[in-house]
Amino acid sequence: MIRAQNASxxxxxxxxxxxxxxxxxLEVREGEFLGILGPSGSGKSSLLYLMSGLKTPSSGVIxxxxxxxxxxxxxxxxxxxxxxxxxxxxxxYLLGYLSAFENVQIARPDQDLRxxxxxxxxxxxxxxxxxxxxxELSGGERQRVCVARALLGKPKVIFADEPTxxxxxxxxxxVVELLNRHRGGGALVMVTHDPSMLGEADRIxxxxxxxxx
Amino acid sequence: xxxxxxxxxxxxxxxxxxxxxxxxVLAVLLICAIVSLINSIPxxxxxxxxxxxxxxxxxxxxxxxxxxEIRKYIEENCPVPxxxxxxxxxxxxxxxxxxxxxxxxxxxxxxxxxxxxxKRMAVTKIEGRVPEEGQPEAIISEPVSRNLQLKIGxxxxxxxxxxxxxxxxVKVVGIAQTKNWFMFGDKAYYQANHFPPIDFxxxxxxxxxxxxxxxxxxxxxxxxxxxxxxxxLEIERQANEMFKTLYKILDVVIGILVIVITTMMGMLINIxxxxxxxxxxxLQALGYSRRALMSRVIKExxxxxxxxxxxxxxxxxxxxxxxxRLLMHPNAYALDLADKTAxxxxxxxxxxxxxxAILTLWARFRKFDPVSVVERRLV
Numbered sequence: 072m073i074r075a076q077n078a079s080x081x082x083x084x085x086x087x088x089x090x091x092x093x094x095x096x097l098e099v100r101e102g103e104f105l106g107i108l109g110p111s112g113s114g115k116s117s118l119l120y121l122m123s124g125l126k127t128p129s130s131g132v133i134x135x136x137x138x139x140x141x142x143x144x145x146x147x148x149x150x151x152x153x154x155x156x157x158x159x160x161x162x163x164y165l166l167g168y169l170s171a172f173e174n175v176q177i178a179r180p181d182q183d184l185r186x187x188x189x190x191x192x193x194x195x196x197x198x199x200x201x202x203x204x205x206x207e208l209s210g211g212e213r214q215r216v217c218v219a220r221a222l223l224g225k226p227k228v229i230f231a232d233e234p235t236x237x238x239x240x241x242x243x244x245x246v247v248e249l250l251n252r253h254r255g256g257g258a259l260v261m262v263t264h265d266p267s268m269l270g271e272a273d274r275i276x277x278x279x280x281x282x283x284x
Numbered sequence: 285x286x287x288x289x290x291x292x293x294x295x296x297x298x299x300x301x302x303x304x305x306x307x308x309v310l311a312v313l314l315i316c317a318i319v320s321l322i323n324s325i326p327x328x329x330x331x332x333x334x335x336x337x338x339x340x341x342x343x344x345x346x347x348x349x350x351x352x353e354i355r356k357y358i359e360e361n362c363p364v365p366x367x368x369x370x371x372x373x374x375x376x377x378x379x380x381x382x383x384x385x386x387x388x389x390x391x392x393x394x395x396x397x398x399x400x401x402x403k404r405m406a407v408t409k410i411e412g413r414v415p416e417e418g419q420p421e422a423i424i425s426e427p428v429s430r431n432l433q434l435k436i437g438x439x440x441x442x443x444x445x446x447x448x449x450x451x452x453x454v455k456v457v458g459i460a461q462t463k464n465w466f467m468f469g470d471k472a473y474y475q476a477n478h479f480p481p482i483d484f485x486x487x488x489x490x491x492x493x494x495x496x497x498x499x500x501x502x503x504x505x506x507x508x509x510x511x512x513x514x515x516x517l518e519i520e521r522q523a524n525e526m527f528k529t530l531y532k533i534l535d536v537v538i539g540i541l542v543i544v545i546t547t548m549m550g551m552l553i554n555i556x557x558x559x560x561x562x563x564x565x566x567l568q569a570l571g572y573s574r575r576a577l578m579s580r581v582i583k584e585x586x587x588x589x590x591x592x593x594x595x596x597x598x599x600x601x602x603x604x605x606x607x608x609r610l611l612m613h614p615n616a617y618a619l620d621l622a623d624k625t626a627x628x629x630x631x632x633x634x635x636x637x638x639x640x641a642i643l644t645l646w647a648r649f650r651k652f653d654p655v656s657v658v659e660r661r662l663v
């Protein structure tokens with residue numbers, strides 16, 4: 072479904088080349104839960120951003136559904152992300168002036184998925200709080216809103232970048248469990264440094280110094 | 285409702301958007317007020333002397349005996365039909381304007397001529413009466429009475445007033461309702477008491493629309509001759525000439541003002557957009573294209589700028605109405621409450637601010653990397 076072929080991401084720092092990812096070959100299969108495990112600074116988030124089209128590889132190819140993501144322009148890549156991908160970031164980014172319900176809706180602006188958004192929030196335990204603004208929610212609740220946003224419209228792939236990093240262990244496990252349970256047929260690619268969060272993963276790959284081990 | 289609809293952000297972030305609108309409102313208010321008040325100066329001049337557009341005066345220079353000859357020449361050669369021609373006397377006085385006192389003429393008519401010219405001045409009603417023959421009396425128009433705070437029985441001219449002199453106290457005996465400014469006295473009194481003993485000619489075009497043509501012909505015909513022509517055309521030309529430099533200065537002031545306000549707004553918009561970096565990064569990461577985000581912000585900016593401008597114009601009109609009511613109207617000072625020139629001067633404000641906003645936006649989005657924000661490297 073998504074395949075990284077010899078994908079590298081290089082940063083330049085005062086003339087030095089720093090490899091965030093070095094010649095990574097990795098495939099995300101349809102419907103699987105893929106865990107990417109690695110210590111901090113190992114390049115796992117960079118790999119996630121490469122595979123989701125948020126970053127362009129310095130070399131190599133990211134192939135999604137038979138299409139090289141690098142060959143698409145900025146607007147086409149954005150459209151792919153909006154239609155086919157869902158995202159959960161490490162920090163529970165929500166728009167402060169929109170309610171939880173509206174924050175979920177923004178994931179699919181071109182479709183009227185209000186019913187689904189309401190159902191998702193209810194199933195994530197936020198049915199009563201869907202009209203609340205982000206500052207009226209706890210950290211765990213905010214991350215659950217982000218989960219609902221990522222799940223809206225049944226995306227083909229959900230990318231989760233350390234979604235549990237700012238939550239306690241119980242809340243973290245709950246978020247992973249919710250993501251896994253509600254993702255439908257979509258694939259879930261989750262990056263974490265905590266192996267205990269990947270108990271439900273179909274497959275786990277390890278990344279160290281930008282290289283798959 | 286689309287949560288990312290143009291007005292949603294503006295309404296729900298009023299504490300951020302209203303100050304931006306406020307600056308635009310103040311800028312428009314400032315420019316509108318400056319231009320309208322400056323425009324009120326020439327407008328006052330033109331309003332005060334507007335009555336001369338209904339008639340024309342010709343006075344002999346140096347040789348009082350030339351009056352009949354001049355009159356005959358006009359009667360025989362004037363290219364437009366003459367309505368009425370009268371021989372008058374005059375004396376000088378002053379009226380008030382927002383930039384000081386302006387010279388004004390008391391014209392003294394014979395009783396029969398007075399009736400003709402009162403009609404010509406579009407008088408609808410007279411409070412009091414017209415001056416009696418040979419008496420030190422005058423009739424003034426309502427704007428003059430308001431301007432000089434004169435009522436019936438007050439002295440228009442007096443031996444004690446150096447700027448409004450007459451050997452005897454000339455009392456106001458009538459106040460005429462009309463928009464035109466005038467002070468009319470009695471010719472017999474002037475002939476007996478005022479110096480120099482010069483009759484001058486007042487002539488009207490039969491059709492008021494022909495008055496400018498008559499003015500032009502007379503100005504041309506008597507140019508360089510021993511006669512002075514008093515016409516609205518000439519007064520208007522002199523007023524325009526007089527204020528040309530003032531308008532050049534005004535252009536520079538407004539230009540500087542627009543630059544200062546635009547720079548200030550550019551900085552404010554930069555801060556405003558900076559506060560929304562996280563929002564833009566999140567939306568771009570989720571899949572909103574740069575173009576879609578820019579289009580959204582441009583629409584929001586357009587609402588703020590156009591809304592601010594409209595609000596500014598309405599506030600300006602309100603403020604000018606207040607100024608007119610409290611300061612201008614009680615003194616009969618002219619002020620155009622819907623001054624188109626003032627509005628035109630404010631148009632560069634929204635255009636410049638909008639341009640500054642677009643440039644700021646473009647600079648911000650040009651190399652915008654949403655990952656650096658969602659990874660919290662830049663927040």
